[in-house]
Amino acid sequence: MPGARSDHGLDPAGRVLRNASTSQLYMDALRRNEAVLAEGGPLVVDTGRFTGRSPKDKFIVREPGSEDRIWWGDVNHPLSEEHFERLRAKVVAGLEQGDVYVVDAFAGADPAHRIAVRVIAAHPYHALFARTMFIEPSAEELAAFTPDLVVFHCPEVEADPAEDGTRSGTFIVLHPSRSEVLIGGTFYAGEIKKSVFTVMNDRLPLEGVMPMHCSANVSRDGRSVAIFFGLSGTGKTTLSADPERLLVGDDEHGWGDEGVFNFEGGCYAKTIRLSPEAEPEIWKASHRFGTILENVVVDERGELDLDDDSKTENTRAAYKLEQIANALPEKRAGHPQAVLFLAADAFGILPPIARLSREQALFYFLSGYTSKLAGTEIGVTEPQPTFSTCFGAPFLPQPPTVYARLLGEKLDRHGASVWLINTGWTGGPFGEGHR
Incomplete structure (x- = not known):
């Protein structure tokens, strides 16, 4: 064939x-x-001993x-x-x-x-x-x-x-x-x-297009675009799922001459301790037909326990972007006005928020200080401080300076402001401070 x-x-x-079709694959x-059906219709699968990526x-x-x-x-x-x-x-x-x-x-x-x-x-x-x-x-x-x-x-x-x-x-x-x-x-x-x-x-x-490990959203009038850089689990999906704005995408985008565009048609969200109060759209998407749940615990009645991390902290839901009520169907928007670097600081040293100059922006982009969070890679069981250049080192086939040069060109051309956001710990390191 x-x-x-x-x-x-x-x-x-x-x-x-x-x-x-989805039904045939179900x-x-x-x-x-190879899967079980949970209440509401999601397909629950167990990925065995590998519950995260294997970058090595x-x-x-x-x-x-x-x-x-x-x-x-x-x-x-x-x-x-x-x-x-x-x-x-x-x-x-x-x-x-x-x-x-x-x-x-x-x-x-x-x-x-x-x-x-x-x-x-x-x-x-x-x-x-x-x-x-x-x-x-x-x-x-x-x-x-x-x-x-x-x-x-x-x-x-x-x-x-x-x-x-x-x-x-x-x-x-x-x-x-x-x-x-x-x-x-x-x-x-x-x-x-x-x-x-x-x-x-x-x-x-x-x-000439800058690929980015980021989420993106846009104001309802289409005039204000924001992108959120960060490693897995640092808040890209959560922060971009703002009910007052339209979601362009939650993880991978390009920034070209016409603006930003999503690489994907779906979302791959962490579900551990997900609640309908804190993240209603992601919670609803996790309980629907067509969604795949990885390593989520489900009982004999088909009921999900999103708080159970006995298999991994890195439980995931894969669902179509359209399952989010405020998703932008075109998956494209204009040029960003705000660029946000999400750093999960395990030491509790970074301020909650800081505005960066162009030089500071390129420095933090290249250094990529953040933390690997539990379960996102094999062997990571608690936050590990790391320097992940461009906030996506595991996915960069070319030298980091290639991507930094593109970012500098985009900032110069379109005048976006750059912010550093600490989505990790304040008041002390992991285990002492609060998140």
Whole structure:
């Protein structure tokens, strides 16, 4: 079938389901005992031992077409072409063992700067995740769909570090010139979205667009746009979900000549200790049909316990942006008037709020002082102070100065004010101060 068998060298033993409906993916996930249905309709899945990203297992193939622009080191680990081919063969063989789910979608709400993404998955809930998180094509766009990027996702396949050049059995590998991503050894669905984000972070600077790990909202009259930079769990989703403003997106955006645009069609919100009083829109979205809940505890009656962190602090809900009542359908807005850096200060030293000069803004952007919060990465069980350059170091394929230069150019051209917001602790460090 086009999109699986002939295009990418796959010959699955089972069915090939291309762009299956939400209901079909629900039924398959439930039939395969890979999920349970909770009260209100969300699909609840358990991602096993990986309940967060595995940044140390992320690789980029070192090849002539891209190696000179890649920021090699602790973030982007090199992998040889030979090792990529071995892993690709293993992933393809794994996908061929059963049913294959193909999802075609876009990353980028600006047609001038979007990429066509095809996800080929072994499991229905990962296909549903891709369908939820990326932007759904129209019928006409789907009929003429040609992928710019293909993600092969087969979590049962594990690497052999001795043979495959990896650190462990888990691997997330990008081949820039072939526009392919391989994911194996982890069921955590967030690896899919962040792999595509990494590709956007590589391609858009070449087009003069600044890719950003941020949320964004806009006033109802469209005149006041704000963007919120921050690591996972520092408040991007919560602060951008202001009922008095329209939500552009909660995590990944581009800033181009026409303004800001969302990369995604969905939200991926933390749900631990979520309450209808504090975050009503996210709470409602977490209890609806079409939403995927990762590692949330559900009892035998199908009732959710969003306060239970026995599996992880990093419980998540993936839902369509349209589930938020004040979401902006276009997922695009003008140029920001306010740029906010969210720093979860675990030491309790930063002021609650500070306005930054241009020079201070670029300094804090490059230093990226904040904290990794519990559960967002494997092994993080309490806030860990960190310097995550550009507030998104794990997703930057190019050197930080590339993104800082773009930010400086945007600030100079559009005159946005920049603010540092402490969403961490004040009055003392973690364990003594308050948040």
